[in-house]
Amino acid sequence: MLQRKFHLAKGNKKMAHDIPKSCAGRRPVWLVIGASSGIGQEIAMQAQSHATVIAAGRDKSRLQTVATAGCQILELDLTSSFAVIQEALAPLIQQHGFIDAIINVAGYLLEGAVEEASDEETQHMFETHVFGPLRLTRAILPSMRSAHKGTIAHVVGIGSLQGAANAGIFCASKAALSTAVEALQKEVDPLGIRVSLVQLGHFRTPFLSAGHRRKVAGHISDYDPVLNPIRAAFDAFDGSQQGDPVKGARVIVDAVARGDGTLPWLLPVGPDVPAAELQAHETRASQMQAVQAWTSGTDVDGEV
DSSP states (O other): OOHHHHHHHOOOOOSSOOOOTTOOOOOOOHHHHHHHHHHHHHOOOOTTTTSSEEESSGGGGGGGGHHHHHEEEEEEETSSSSHHHHHHHHHHHHSSOOOEEOOOOOOOOEBBBTTSSOOHHHHHHHHHIIHHHHHHHHHHHHHHHTOOEEEEEEEGGGSSSSOTTTTTHHHHHHHHHHHHHHHHHHHGGGGTEEEEEEEEEOOGGGSSSSEEEOOOOOOOOHHHHHHHHHHHHHHHHOOOSOOOHHHHHHHHHHHHHHHHHOOEEEEEEEEEEHHHHHHHHHHHHHHHHHHHHTTTOOTTTTTT
C-alpha cells in the first residue's frame, strides 16, 4: 500500500483562510478530493461562493489552477494508509476547528476485460474507489459525530449501476462504494450527519482522455472482437459528452450548500442518469422473471 506524504499549502492570498474556530459567523470549510481536473476542479472553484475550500489531489503540481483561484491545496493520495489520511486531516481540523463537508470525486477508468486485469491493477482500482474513500470517511466521522453535523458526498458514475464490458473492474469498484455509502447514510443520518451518493452522468471532462483512461497491461486477443468496438466508441465519445461540467458542478455544490437538511442520499446529476437507472432495473427484473420458476420451491416444507 502506498504511504504517500501529504502537503498543505495556501492559495491566493485574497481569500481569508485562517479563520479562528471560535470566530462568530464562522465560514464553512469544505474538502474536495479529486480537484485537479474535470468536475472535481469545477466543484472546488464554485464552492468558494459558499465556503473556504481545501482542494485535494494526488499531485500538488496539478492543483495550481484551484490554488490560483483561492483554494487551499492539499496533496493527498487516497491509496495512502488510514494513519496517513488521519495525519493529513489533523492540521485542517486544528486550523479550522471543523470540516463541514467532504466531497470525493477522485477516480479514473481502468480499461480492459476482467480477465486481463492483474491483481495489482484491480487492487489499485479498489484502493482508489473503495478503500481510500472509506478511510477518508472513517477519518472524518469522529469530529462530525461529536458535532452532530457534517456532510459527506461521494461521487460515482452511472457505471456503478451495472457491469460494462471493457470497464468491469471500474464498475465493480464504483458499485462497491455505492453500496457502502447507502449503508453509511442509514447509520449516520440519526446522528445529524448528511450523506449523499452523487450519481454522475456523462459530462464533457477529461475522464475518457488518454491521461485518465488507463489500459490494463495484459492483453488476451480472444476478447478483441468484443472489446475493440467498445474502445473505439470510448474514443469517439471523448469530447462529445452532452453534460456541461460547469452546470453539473453547480448542482452538486448547491445541493451540499443547502442548510435545511434536505440533501438527498441519492443525487442524480445529468438527464442520462434516470434512464440508466431504469435500464439497469428493467434488465434485472427481466432476468428475475425468466428464472423465477427455477427458484420458487426453496422454502422449508410445512411452514408459512
